[in-house]
Amino acid sequence: MSNHVLVSVVIPNYNYEKTLHNCLEALQKQTYKNIEIIFVDDGSTDHSVEIAEKYPxxxxxxKNKGVSSARNTGVENSAGEIVFFLDSDVALFEDAIENTVNQFSKDPSLGSVCGIYAKEAMFNDSLIEEYRTLQNYFWRKSSEGYVTAGFFSLGAVKKSVFNELGGFNKELNNSEDIEFGHRLNQNYRLLLTSKVMGYHDEEDQLGNLMRKMHERALQRVPFYFSRKKFTKGFETPLRGLGMLFVGLSTVLLPLSILELYSLLFFWGCLFIFILTDIGQYCFVMKEKGVIFTLFFIGVHWTVTAVVFWGFVRGLVQFLLSKKFRLKYRYGS
Structure with missing residues (x-):
């Protein structure tokens, strides 16, 4: 591949006027110039379309069909040999698309190249956003290499591969990335690399983040049963073990108020939870110091507890609902 390869940047959007200017402005500054921008607005009620009209x-x-359908529609209207999916709350580094094309050129076995969010947020609106930005950066950065889960908020696919696979599952709008990544890995490889980076506007409210993570965990259950494997990447066995100890600690927490042994077991579970991802906390300590690291641990414990109970809820729903069990039948 060379500079003559056309890259189609597909941006699905729903009410992201806050970040859209930054997203589109960053595309104008790309070192790789042979791109087309396809903006798919999925029924926004804000000024998103007006902002997009100021750019090429x-x-x-x-009309509100969801992110999977919006991405598929973008590809249907694209002309590029490579499709670069970019969420409207991400502003790419200037060399992101050039580095993506170079990765495809170096490794013909690649079907997809996905990037990593920077450790600085696009807008730093709260301590919760700082937590999420650092946590997301570390997990993805420590997972660099060939993975099975896709990250198509800033990720590219060869158009021929995308068409061969039939696109994203339109029934999924929360776990569509991992499902598509799994299908892609049957015949191609998926590279996660920090050579492709962008600033992301993360969730800045704990309640919104918890709801999103709980729902995402619930949706993972039928996927794992359908594919009979975990995703390769940041979902490590140690982190899975840490989540189990967080789940146990949530049961022990009410009892610890009344009983000393339960309190000791709770602190033991918390200690093991920290050990299972000690590199993450060392990274946060280096970046932000002791006080923020203690805050980070507390928030991460809370979010992980929500994820654990999302899995539990998903298991119950998997047992009771045939429709839920067949959720990932697409592309099987």
Whole structure:
């Protein structure tokens, strides 16, 4: 591949006027110039379309069909040999698309190249956003290499591979990345690399983050049963073990108020939880110091507890609902 390869940047959008200017402005500054921008607005009620009209975009308007459908629509209207999926709350580093094309050129076995969020947020609106930004950066950075889960908020796919696989599952709008990544890995490789980076506007409210993570964990259950394997990447056995100890600690927490042994077991579970991802906390300590690291541990414990009970809820739903069990039948 060379500079003559056309890259189609597909941006699905729903009410992201806050970040859209930064997203589109960053595309104007790319070192790789042979790109087309396809902006798929999925029924926004804010000023997103008006903002997009100020930039050289092909604008397509749909009606609240979800991110998977929006991405598929973007590809259907694209002309590039490579499709770069970019969420409208991400602003790419200037060399992101150039590095993506170079990765495809170096490794013909690649079907997809996905990037990593920077350790600085696009907008730093709260301590919760700082937590999420650092946590997301570390997990992805420590997982660099060939993985099975896709990250298509800033990730590229060869168009021929995308068409061969039939696109994203339109029924999924929360776990579509991992499902598509699994299908891609049957015949191709997926590279996660920090050579492709962007600033992301993370969740800045704990309640919103918890709801999103709980739902995502619930949706993972039928996927794991359907594919009979965990994803390769940041979902490590140690982190899975840590989540189990967090689940146990949530049961022990009410009892610890009344009983000394339960309190000791709770602190033991917390200690093991920290040990299972000690590199993450050392990284945060280096970046932000002791006080923020203690805050980080508390928030991460809380979010992990929500994820654990999302899995539990998903297991119950898997047992009771045939429709839920067949959720990932697409592409099997």
């Amino acid at each position: 975009c092909k604008i397509i308007e749909t």
